[in-house]
Amino acid sequence: MTIQAVVFDIGRVLIEWEPERFYDAKIGKARREALFREVDLHGMNLGIDRGDDFKGAVYALADQHPEWAEEIRHWHDSWLQMASPEIPHSVRLMRALRDRGVPVFALTNFGAGTFDLAKTTYPFFTEFDQAFVSGHLQTLKPEGEIYAHLERDTGVAAERLLFTDDRHENIEAAAERGWQTHLFTHPQGWADRLVSEGLLTAEGAQ
Known part of the structure; x- marks a missing residue:
């Protein structure tokens, strides 16, 4: 056909599209592994892909995990560095x-x-x-x-x-x-x- x-x-x-690579460079592999183990960043991203507000979803998740708030906000604030x-x-x-x-x-x-x-x-x-x-x-x-x-x-x-x-x-x-x-x-x-x-x-x- x-x-x-x-x-x-x-x-x-x-x-x-390599978020893990970005975080490895930003905070080190060990901390990145802990972050991704404790916080469902990819689940949050699926919500954004389905139509959730980009900044709202990222910052809401950061508020839920204050111990990781700065790192989570990178998903919004440094997104272009991940998608490159x-x-x-x-x-x-x-x-x-x-x-x-x-x-x-x-x-x-x-x-x-x-x-x-x-x-x-x-x-x-x-x-x-x-x-x-x-x-x-x-x-x-x-x-x-x-x-x-x-x-x-x-x-x-x-x-x-x-x-x-x-x-x-x-x-x-x-x-x-x-x-x-x-x-x-x-x-x-x-x-x-x-x-x-x-x-x-x-x-x-x-």
């Missing part, structure tokens, strides 16, 4: 697809506030033909509703979508709907897949 459009996840596909840098080869692939006239969509678990913040640093966030952001839609991958939003709003048949994501469960949910999929582990593997599908030339996928 001919692919009509390509769908990109963002975190760990187009930009790096961009992955240049992946960004080039996205732009190369658009240059060839291939529609490119984003399907991402991302807070509404953090997405707006990222757009100030990463211009390519504004270059998708359409972006489906969990914080706006208030549904997360791998829930079926977020995939249905993309299918409905783009009008592209499921079997004509090629989707890359770094998480197995998100890929599996898409595949169950009939999407063509690629588990992202490295930009070169994704480049090779795009070339094999005839969407880019080998030169264009560099």
Whole structure:
């Protein structure tokens, strides 16, 4: 089946997302491990991805854990340092697809506030033909509703979508709907897949 459009996840596909690495550098590995063991930072972030207010959620959690308040607030105050840098080869692939006239969509678990913040640093966030952001839609991958939003709003048949994501469960949910999929582990593997599908030339996928 001919692919009509390509769908990109963002975190760990187009930009790096490594909160643990940030905290290791900030407070040391041992304290970071204690922080993440005692405070559900990733659970809080899922709430933000589902639509919770960015600063409100972070600061409320900090108030609940005064012994870690300063460290927790970094999740808001230093967020761009956690969500960086961009992955240049992946960004080039996205732009190369658009240059060839291939529609490119984003399907991402991302807070509404953090997405707006990222757009100030990463211009390519504004270059998708359409972006489906969990914080706006208030549904997360791998829930079926977020995939249905993309299918409905783009009008592209499921079997004509090629989707890359770094998480197995998100890929599996898409595949169950009939999407063509690629588990992202490295930009070169994704480049090779795009070339094999005839969407880019080998030169264009560099």
